[in-house]
Each structure stands twice: as C-alpha cells, then as structure tokens.
Amino acid sequence: DAGVIQSPRHEVTEMGQEVTLRCKPISGHNSLFWYRQTMMRGLELLIYFNNNVPIDDSGMPEDRFSAKMPNASFSTLKIQPSEPRDSAVYFCASSKQGNRETQYFGPGTRLLVL
Amino acid sequence: QKEVEQDPGPLSVPEGAIVSLNCTYSNSAFQYFMWYRQYSRKGPELLMYTYSSGNKEDGRFTAQVDKSSKYISLFIRDSQPSDSATYLCAIQGAQKLVFGQGTRLTINP
Numbered sequence: 434d435a436g437v438i439q440s441p442r443h444e445v446t447e448m449g450q451e452v453t454l455r456c457k458p459i460s461g462h463n464s465l466f467w468y469r470q471t472m473m474r475g476l477e478l479l480i481y482f483n484n485n486v487p488i489d490d491s492g493m494p495e496d497r498f499s500a501k502m503p504n505a506s507f508s509t510l511k512i513q514p515s516e517p518r519d520s521a522v523y524f525c526a527s528s529k530q531g532n533r534e535t536q537y538f539g540p541g542t543r544l545l546v547l
Numbered sequence: 548q549k550e551v552e553q554d555p556g557p558l559s560v561p562e563g564a565i566v567s568l569n570c571t572y573s574n575s576a577f578q579y580f581m582w583y584r585q586y587s588r589k590g591p592e593l594l595m596y597t598y599s600s601g602n603k604e605d606g607r608f609t610a611q612v613d614k615s616s617k618y619i620s621l622f623i624r625d626s627q628p629s630d631s632a633t634y635l636c637a638i639q640g641a642q643k644l645v646f647g648q649g650t651r652l653t654i655n656p
Contacts, residue, residue, distance in 0.1 A: 476646040538590030
C-alpha cells in the first residue's frame with residue numbers, strides 16, 4: 434500500500450521564483466496536513482484540510498504561501514515569490530479523519546531558495 | 548514560552564544503554580501524547596501514543612506521562628544502533644498537534 438507521496442523530493446530555486454510542492458495522500462484518508470521543518474523552529478503545522486476544505490491555516494506564514502486541495506487525492510503548496518528564509522523541509526501528512534487520528538507523513542520536499 | 552519544550556540534544560549513548568527522552572508542555576488542556584521517530588531524510592512516523600497519566604509499554608519502549616507536572620518521557624531499553632534517529636514528542640491540543648523540537652539520538656555500537 435503506497436504511503437503519502439510528495440514531489441519533488443528536492444527543489445533548488447532562486448529568490449523570487451514560484452515554487453509548487455505536491456502531495457498525494459493515502460487513499461481513503463480524509464484529512465491532509467502541510468508542515469514545515471527547520472532546525473530553528475522544528476516541525477510546524479502550516480495548514481490542514483478536512484474533506485478538501487481548509488480547516489486551519491493559521492500557521493501559513495504570510496500571503497506568499499497558498500495551499501489548495503482540488504480533490505481528495507491531490508494537494509499543492511505554493512510559495513510565490515520565494516525567499517531564502519523559506520528554505521526548509523516541507524512535509525505532507527494525511528489521516529483518516531481529523532487531527533486526532535494518527536498522521537502518516539510523506540518523505541518530504543527539501544527546498545533551498547538561493 | 549513554547550507550548551512544547553524538548554531538548555534538541557544531540558544525545559549519544561553506547562549500545563545497550565537505557566535512553567531517556569523528555570518533553571514539557573505548558574497547556575494543561577492537552578490530552579493526547581505521542582512520540583514520533585524520524586530517521587535521517589525521512590518523514591516522522593508514529594512510535595507510541597498515550598492518553599492518560601502513567602506508563603505505556605511496547606517492547607523496548609516505554610512512554611510515561613505525568614499530567615500534574617506536564618512532563619512526558621520516552622524510555623528505550625537495550626538501545627540498538629537502529630534506534631539512532633530524531634525523536635519528536637507531539638501533544639494533541641484542541642485544534643492541532645504540537646511538536647517538540649526533536650532530540651537527535653545516536654546509539655554507538
């Protein structure tokens with residue numbers, strides 16, 4: 434059974450460019466989470482969707498970040514324009530229902546903004 | 548003050564040692580307590596989950612919760628090199644899961 438799939442696994446871009454990260458949750462899971470992990474701040478929740486609807490986006494740093502979930506099997510996290518301080522590992526996770534169920538994490542996307 | 552505090556380490560111990568990893572939290576409303584393990588360049592995976600105060604054991608791993616002190620611990624007995632990873636505590640609040648900084652653990656053969 435495939436786990437959470439993220440692409441790309443690595444992304445190197447220049448400041449000011451648009452970055453799009455992609456996630457495919459585990460089939461049958463209704464909740465999807467985007468996290469960012471840095472050495473300084475640890476693992477932080479950016480946004481979480483339930484049944485494709487954003488429930489909590491209070492962790493989204495600023496308007497440069499946006500996330501969508503057009504259907505149950507796909508989500509994107511977009512950064513436009515990107516800045517060097519956005520460099521981090523971005524994880525997508527999914528759970529069967531809500532944020533009280535076990536979350537299963539993808540392998541992450543390592544983003545470096547030069 | 549952070550909602551969840553965890554010593555980032557790093558922590559290095561010899562194989563076979565007992566390892567103790569700890570977190571403190573500030574909000575007494577937190578109810579569910581978890582430990583995630585994260586291998587290098589991988590996503591975190593759930594290791595243990597507990598709700599109440601007291602101990603929960605799973606093989607060589609024991610999770611301990613002291614709600615009166617707002618303190619949680621993970622003990623690893625007979626530690627193995629394969630236990631080398633970053634361990635993150637995670638605490639479930641009303642709205643979201645809050646993670647500690649993670650402690651990087653190395654078990655030396």
